[in-house]
Amino acid sequence: MEHELQAGQLLARGVQRLFGEMNFASITELTPTRRLRVDVMAITPKGDIWIVECKSSRADFTSDNKWQGYIDWCDQFYFATPPDFPTDILPSDQGLIFADSYGAAINRPAPITKLNPARRKKLILNFARCAAQRLHQQIDPRI
Amino acid sequence: MEHELQAGQLLARGVQRLFGEMNFASITELTPTRRLRVDVMAITPKGDIWIVECKSSRADFTSDNKWQGYIDWCDQFYFATPPDFPTDILPSDQGLIFADSYGAAINRPAPITKLNPARRKKLILNFARCAAQRLHQQIDPRI
Numbered sequence: 001m002e003h004e005l006q007a008g009q010l011l012a013r014g015v016q017r018l019f020g021e022m023n024f025a026s027i028t029e030l031t032p033t034r035r036l037r038v039d040v041m042a043i044t045p046k047g048d049i050w051i052v053e054c055k056s057s058r059a060d061f062t063s064d065n066k067w068q069g070y071i072d073w074c075d076q077f078y079f080a081t082p083p084d085f086p087t088d089i090l091p092s093d094q095g096l097i098f099a100d101s102y103g104a105a106i107n108r109p110a111p112i113t114k115l116n117p118a119r120r121k122k123l124i125l126n127f128a129r130c131a132a133q134r135l136h137q138q139i140d141p142r143i
Numbered sequence: 144m145e146h147e148l149q150a151g152q153l154l155a156r157g158v159q160r161l162f163g164e165m166n167f168a169s170i171t172e173l174t175p176t177r178r179l180r181v182d183v184m185a186i187t188p189k190g191d192i193w194i195v196e197c198k199s200s201r202a203d204f205t206s207d208n209k210w211q212g213y214i215d216w217c218d219q220f221y222f223a224t225p226p227d228f229p230t231d232i233l234p235s236d237q238g239l240i241f242a243d244s245y246g247a248a249i250n251r252p253a254p255i256t257k258l259n260p261a262r263r264k265k266l267i268l269n270f271a272r273c274a275a276q277r278l279h280q281q282i283d284p285r286i
Contacts, residue, residue, distance in 0.1 A: 025274075027275045043268070043275070135277050
């Protein structure tokens with residue numbers, strides 16, 4: 001499977017492993033609202049929501065004009081990049097995770113911008129249903 | 144895999160297929176609270192919660208003294224049985240689903256007992272984290 005994953009997906013895999021170690025539950029490619037699809041969304045044990053955008057290269061970042069839209073859909077927002085990424089092009093007031101295919105580490109904590117309760121409720125419901133439906137497809141693919 | 148599943152798990156598979164057709168998201172063997180593990184829990188598109196207890200035989204039902212505890216953890220509670228189950232031994236005021244390994248159908252709708260918002264919130268968070276963690280194990284088993 002590994003050779004089929006693109007650079008961003010390999011970073012996402014490393015991020016998900018980090019989150020697993022932190023007892024965060026995470027999924028990839030969730031759509032919190034129309035026209036936004038996040039690379040990794042995680043729910044902490046307390047129910048806080050983190051969003052991670054994976055950027056594998058300078059071009060990957062400069063071609064993206066959507067990332068600011070994600071901040072309104074989480075309590076903490078991070079970029080995840082390879083350690084050799086030119087991090088000076090990233091906004092310095094956002095969180096930063098260094099990742100590779102096998103793991104990740106938080107380099108700079110993100111500011112906390114608390115979701116309002118109604119949006120949090122909607123997001124967690126969306127996350128719950130999406131994760132369960134994907135799991136069901138995995139376990140019983142003949143549906 | 145099929146030969147490894149027990150009778151109750153085969154009923155659960157049929158129930159999950161029904162729920163998939165209904166656009167419910169479901170998982171098996173969730174623990175909403177200590178000492179309770181439910182066979183199938185589903186979240187409807189609106190965020191309502193259904194619990195299903197699978198009973199494959201008379202003995203399977205008569206040996207269970209826990210099912211009444213589940214009613215407090217859902218909006219609707221159902222038994223799922225094979226169509227040839229002696230349904231006269233079941234409480235007539237609970238929902239009933241007829242199931243086999245391949246599908247299921249609602250035989251008698253369950254009464255609605257609305258969860259309070261705090262418990263619903265806790266349950267959906269628990270469901271979300273459990274589903275995502277199991278999905279992650281499926282997709283990236285080397286964690």
